[in-house]
Amino acid sequence: MERLKNKITQAVLLSVGLTLASTSFSTFAADVPAGTQLAKVQELVRGNGAEVASLDPHKTEGVPESHVIRDLLEGLVNQDSEGNTIPGVATSWETTDNKLFTFHLRxxxxxxxxxxxxxEDFVYSFKRVVDPVTASPYAWYLEMTNMVNxxxxxxxxxxxxxxxxxxxxxxxxQVTLTTAVPYFVKMMGHTTVKPVHKASIEKFGDKWTKPENFVGNGAFTVANWVVNERIxxxxxNYYWDNAHTVLTKVTFLPIENQVAEMNRFLSGEIDITYELPNExxxxxxxxxxxSVSIPGNLCSYYYGFNNAKAPFNDVRVRKALSYAIDRNVITKFLLGQGQKPAYFLTPEIVAGFHPQMPAYGKLTQKQRVQEAKxxxxxxxxxxxxxxxxxxxxxxxxxxxxxxxxxxxxxxxSLGVDVQLENQEWKTYLDTRRQGDFDVTRAGWCGDYNEASSxxxxxxxxxxxNDPKYNSAEYDQIMNKxxxxxNDQERNALYAEAEVVLAKDMPIAPIYQYVKARLVNPHVGGFPTNNAEDKIFSKDLYIKQ
Known part of the structure; x- marks a missing residue:
């Protein structure tokens, strides 16, 4: 759907790092195209992969949580179906130096x-994120914005x-940064910087996310939450653009088994799956x-080595295990949906950055295995x-x-004896965070469309940084x-950072994602060109 030109201009300026003069926007919401016949029942059911760890945006770190929170809470900015940054609670913003940003709220x-x-809601919420008492797993995100203190x-x-x-x-x-960050406004679309209702938290504490206590500012609110069954x-009704919300109900189902999810989709129980079974x-x-949807996705799949634990504190062991993974077999035969083999952390879909293939990625698999041995x-x-x-x-x-x-x-290839251990989502996150692992499966999706993410x-x-990688050389490059x-200088430094990762191999990149899922054709407004896979239910509707 066509978007307002001034919004596209804003996103382009941000992506190239230009300083913005005072810019204002008219409000806009995705409308149903003229001539569309809407179904009588406007209820959407989505598979969501796993039971959410929390609905508190300051205490979450996963994709399943973000999918739900995106509907419940609205930050300063949103994204449209093309991934452009558009107004959220803020109708406009300006900066003259990319250090002092002023947002004007609707x-x-x-x-x-x-x-x-x-x-004041945003002031309270941002302070809550960085407060050590909150113990936000994403507190570092505010640090990455270079926000003062x-x-x-x-x-x-x-x-x-x-x-x-x-x-x-x-x-x-008004937000003040210690140094210029030209992509700062983009960063304000993340889950962690969504506002929370101060009075509700002060009254209910951690129980504020229960349906009977929940107060949000997004297009939807929580009606029912049955743990491990549905949200x-x-x-x-108080949402500023509620008049454009078509759906009357959205249900998220925590289905970890992709075959079960597929079967429920094919039987008509689910409209959008979280993913689909590879086989x-x-x-x-x-x-x-x-019904098959496979857009590119701003995510990388990798295995993390516990760099703080023997023998994975030995770079030779980490490199050997990484080299012995045949990424072509994984992407072509096991997955086969368009995923790309990964030899670096940053996916090639990232705007403006083109990672260079490291030396080990240019070898044949036979050569890599010999080096691994x-x-x-x-x-x-x-x-x-x-x-x-x-x-x-x-x-x-x-x-x-x-x-x-x-x-x-x-x-x-190596005669290595590996025991597989699976854990449900919440436990797995805790285990990783505590460093209680040898090697762990991991995936990372960009929090904004820039290599630093x-x-x-x-x-x-x-x-x-669950692998506990600690490199003064890497830190110095990234800090610089x-x-x-300067975009050119920054991307050159990002390329240096990737070289160091290939040298130290704290993780084994495996593949660059596509987002393969099933979407019922009767779902209207579904975004197919949003690299961060940001889906807003307020933009969706059910066609006849």
């Missing part, structure tokens, strides 16, 4: 209890009240081509002393199949890159 934005959404507050050396954010008046928000949302892809593409032997592992460890993955048939395939590759993950101060406002 005066008709309300919480689901009728309270007005004000600049975010780092010091997170480390406990400064008071949260010193954060570089203030309300000029109820509808004007049901209904329209927020059924060819049949689905043939028999249900109208030599490296493992040098590290002291052989037939008499085989390497043994556990590979952790979260419960999913697709992850299980990939793990089993790589387990077989390691056994056949991936490469910052491996900085030593990033709380999501994040201070640069």
């Amino acid at each position: 005066k008709d934005a309300k919480w689901s209890n009728g309270d007005p959404v004000t600049a 975010a780092k010091e507050i997170i480390e406990g050396t400064a008071d949260k009240e010193t954060l570089g954010i203030k309300a000029i008046d109820p509808y004007t928000l 049901e949302l209904v329209p927020n 059924h892809y060819k049949r689905l593409a043939k028999d249900h081509a109208e 030599d490296l493992l032997s040098e590290a002291g592992f052989n037939k008499q002393n085989p390497l043994k460890f556990t590979l952790l993955y979260n419960t999913s048939e697709n992850h299980k199949k990939i793990a089993a395939a790589i387990q077989s590759m390691w056994k056949k 991936f490469l910052s993950l491996m900085q030593s101060n990033n709380s999501s 890159a994040l201070l640069s406002t």
